[in-house]
Amino acid sequence: MPDPGRVTPPAAGASPAVTTSTARRHWALAFAAFFLIIFAWSMAAPYDGTPDEREHIVRAAGVAAGQIAPPPAAAKKGTGAFQTVPGGLVREQCWQFKKEVSAACAQPPGSDDTPTRAGTGAGRYFPAYYALVGAPTVLWPGWSGVLLARMISALCCAALLACAYVVIRNRSRRGLMMGALVVVTTPMAVHMASAVNPNGLEIAAGIAFFSAVIPLLLGPPGPRRGLIVLVGISALLLAVLRQTGPLWLATAFIAFAFPLRRSNLLGLLRDRAAQLWAGGIVLATLVVVAWSVRQQTSDLGNYSADRLTYGQAALREADRWRGYLDQIVGVTSWLDTRMPAPPYLIWQLVAGALLLIGVVWGSTLDRWRLLVLLGGGVAVPSLMQIALVNESGFVTQGRYMLPMLVGVLLYAAWIAEQRGFEIARARSFTRLAVLLLLPIQLFCLAYTMVRWQNGLPANIGLSSLNPLAGDWHPVVGSVIPLLSASLGLVLFGWLVWTTRSTASDDPTPTIERSDTESTELFRPAGTHLQSAGAQGGLRST
Template identity: 75%
Template sequence: MTGIPNPPRADGTERTRYGAKHWALALVAFFLVIFAWSMAAPYDGTPDEREHIVRAAGVAEGQIAPPPAAAKKGTGAFQTVPGGLVRDQCWQFKPEVSAACAQPPGSDDTPTRTGTGAGRYFPAYYALVGGPLALWPGWPGVLLARGISALLGAALLAGAYVALRNRTRTGLLVGALVAAATPMAMHMASAVNPNGLEIAAGVAFFSAIIPLLLGRHGGSIRGLLLLAGLSGLLLAVLRQTGPLLVGTAFLAFAFPLRHSNLRALIRRPAVLAWAGGIILATLAALAWGVRQQTNYLGDYSRDSLTKGQALLIESDRWRGYLDQIVGVTSWLDTRMPYPPYLIWHLVAGALLVIGVLWGRVLDRVRLLVLLAGAVLIPSALQVAKVNETGFITQGRYMLPLMTGVLLYAAWVAEQRGIAPAQARSYTRLAVLALLPIQLFCLAFTMVRWQNGLPKNIGLSSLNPLKGDWHPVVGSATPLLAATLGLALFGWLAWTAARDTDAPADDTSAAAPTAYADRNGSGEPLGTPRLQPQPAAGGLRSTWTGDRAGERSG
């Protein structure tokens, strides 16, 4: 294939290609933000972290596939790990109680047999982070393990940033990344927990798979393939929901064939190699699930409900899921004041509305497929299993696919001709409105850990530098790291919004070039065509992206 590797400017000039330098800058930015949460949190400060720490230390000690046992709530397995990691907590689910009452991890390396609810999980993630926990079971090992997990997540998010910036015409895709990387995503990525890496892998996967399957391929796609392949492999094995995530993305973007690049891509040996690896990883994860009985999540049920009752309760929980996607932190026991949730929902929701309004019928179908995979299927499974597991679904489990919804909505708006000035305004609004919320959520959660949250919170209570308990690195260090990381990420997003097709005072829609494939118009990928479309007051040329011959919608 021949052509220009990135979407050109409206005047036909080639855009700057962003590579290793910008990936390194984004890596530093995301790592500072994520590791700030790692440094700020007490031991077992995020949902189920102790369970995953025990599993990781066990895998590092060679206990790869322990026999399934009723170790926690009727599920899990037993692992033998250093005694310094076996700690019970006294403050979880008690937001008014600080972490000062808890016993921190210690250096005791006495082999101790303990149960963990994560004992049956696929070992890949735990092999990556478990070494420091087995070697140095006190705070050094815990922070190193968290740091490894944070670095892996930051590397994926940095890859997503470069992929999106290289393929955005207006900066809107980078604005979508700002909205998708929620405080909850940063919070979970900071912990020893595969869910955090899964969220980052979801962002990276959609950042690569959308342009791969729907974009114009004029030059090298090695970077996209690498990002899609690595993130797809991780999604397949990190958690039991991996096959659902990968399958939903493939269903949404690979079909119908005449509107995707699938037939052209499968002619490339590298594509087949990566796809084969993801399929094998998925099969391995499924086989592991059967062998280790990972489908049994434990007995959390307290009531016997009819399906109708469960459906109504589950639908009422959706609002809570939206808040959790933004950030209900600690052990889901720390809710922010309402304005941060409202602001984030409005900014992210506006992007979804833009995608729906600007999209055609096929675009809306693809958004619906992603939403079904993110929300409807988990809710249906929750209702079906409620009398066995109780209500255990959380918003963070939906985040990997919900990030795809936002990224695809931005992609649709760009492909359908949103004006650069409008897209630039959205991206800058996201930077100015959402990044301060990131810092506020960290500071507010630190107050919860260090002081506990009084029943009636006042401004005098919100001092993250004081408390009965302090992080081992001090309270100022996480705040400083997060501030520097957010400032750098904000600058990267702001400059992406600045690098648009039109001058700042141009509010008209751009007139870019459209591209078609052999299935759409009969022309090969990389062949430029203008497609005039009717608009108020005459004709205008819109960026129809990859499907110049598409007529749906």
């Protein structure tokens, strides 16, 4: 009798089965790669170096000090709340939106722990994220606390992205979804993941969620415990991190649940873990909605400059999408650091090609699902912006749509794989994405470091692009972030480059194991389970 859990050698031509130890090794390597890339940005950035970071740090420090639900007040642009935090965290802006000015004019965070009342636009936000990252900012309110808070956020994002990598590596039949992972992990996604800002964790959760929910709901029946756990965790995060989370979850449900594979639906309805996770997500969503009503989180403040008709607002919003697309790739710092045009064009062409592949290879139902996802990620936020423009102004940014739009590209890749996109072409696309896009990641970091350290003159030249020079430098120096990012990108590129397709013309390998191993992590979609005593019978968990 074969040992429980033993992986039977596959037939000739079949892809090797993935053991738990192999999956864990892949996860550890991917986690290291993503953390090195993300934390490089964390180390490189000045205090309040990303959009609204000081606002979120003040909120995090307040939550960590027990100020969970401060009274709503006109703390910033008519919204937000006041929190009492260590004085070393309260710093005024002097260089944001002035791209020619370096961060040298700013006072760094200090160790002053004098209780100081500070207004923050994030003061009404749901406290879950801030409870996660806030303690270091209260215990060590100088650079140590800020970097530790950033590191906690970076660790969480890296863990989610590593899970997405393992799922895609083991569930992607032809390797095209791995190329999609490279595309959706944009410099802006990494930039936000490096900061104290729930938007970064939301983007990472969106990538993990769609990487798992697509094979869970649309893939062939098979082992799903790991997928359920990842979908549950990432969906729970999406529900509580920002107000748009319930919209992303509802859109994904509409897109993938109708029509659902009957075998998947029945299996999920009977699965106790799926029931518990679904109940937890619904409960968390209701709690967040109740919090939003009580704390008036829908009051975004007043940034409006003009009174516009709906038609005027619609035309302006349509024109702003050119900027949104660049922001999705990476308009960094406080949206005041725009790279030269070629990196944006290259990234958008690769993303557009992937979407086109999905549309061309997809069926009518596939295209309908893509349309629903695009509607949730593009049309709904734009319509909301148009409707509220005279109350709040144009406050939408490209990064806000990223948690939903990553699902569009991941699903486009899934479509092409399921409809027979050739393995050789999928491998070529994925490797081309590595060669074209990962260098842009490093260039974007270096370019943003130049902006922070020296400012960007109006007539910038190649001689100005020296990330090791300037009148301001990161607290860890300028070399360490660049070295960390380089190592992480090389490791990530190697992991993607060496990923093998699981597709095969031969029957899929048989895996023999006991019921006690139902928690094994992320087995390939085509893997069938066979009990030790069965002769040719198939059983799924």
